[in-house]
Amino acid sequence: GADVISPHTGLGPLNAATGKFANANVVNAAVLAQLNDGAIVINYDRGECVDAAALDAALASGKVRYAAIDADIFVDAETGAITGPMAPYLAVDKKYPGRLELLPHAAADTEHVSRVEGAKQAVDQIIACIRYKEVVNLKGDLPDGYVRGKTQTVGGVGRCSSAELTRALENTEATAEARRTAETMAAFWGALSSASNAIARNELIERHGATLVRNFNSYATLMRKLGLEGPYD
Structure with a gap:
């Protein structure tokens, strides 16, 4: 048996005769029965790939201890009626509080x-x-x-740590570019903050504004390439 099962099949072709997709309920009672006791089900594919009724029974027996499901859910604005692949899992979630994670087709957002x-x-x-x-x-x-x-980590995803900073410093060319760009931005902000009046500030903006914005964009792009985005651990 396995401790974790996660289908990645898609629904497959639609059978015109039965009106069902080839991989609907591909994770059914027979498949779940092969898992080790206390297994985990992760379905970030299509909601219909897992048989919700079979999952209910597996949660009840302890065969499955936790399940994470990502599926579409639709709510009628007038009646409040809920439809979509997520619908059958809502009742299961109520029966086993704390043992399901339901995502509204957002795992890949x-x-x-x-x-x-x-x-x-x-x-x-x-x-x-x-x-x-x-x-x-x-x-x-x-x-x-x-x-x-x-x-x-992928740039823009996850947290930034000392490991990312250390790796960035090994790129001496990028580090030098980051320093030059930061110094240019700092000098301009210093000039703006020390300008004696609004006329002087406007003159600086008119003269150097485009260059400053280019530096903003270049610096942001460089930090993204170096993986230096997100919260710091």
């Missing part, structure tokens, strides 16, 4: 660039683990025979 980069990083981490026995972004204990890799 990420802008396209970081989503693609995240997928690339995931593949790189898997390859590093299989080929070089290197575990990147280690959580928990390091398995015997493996080495600990670096902490790595």
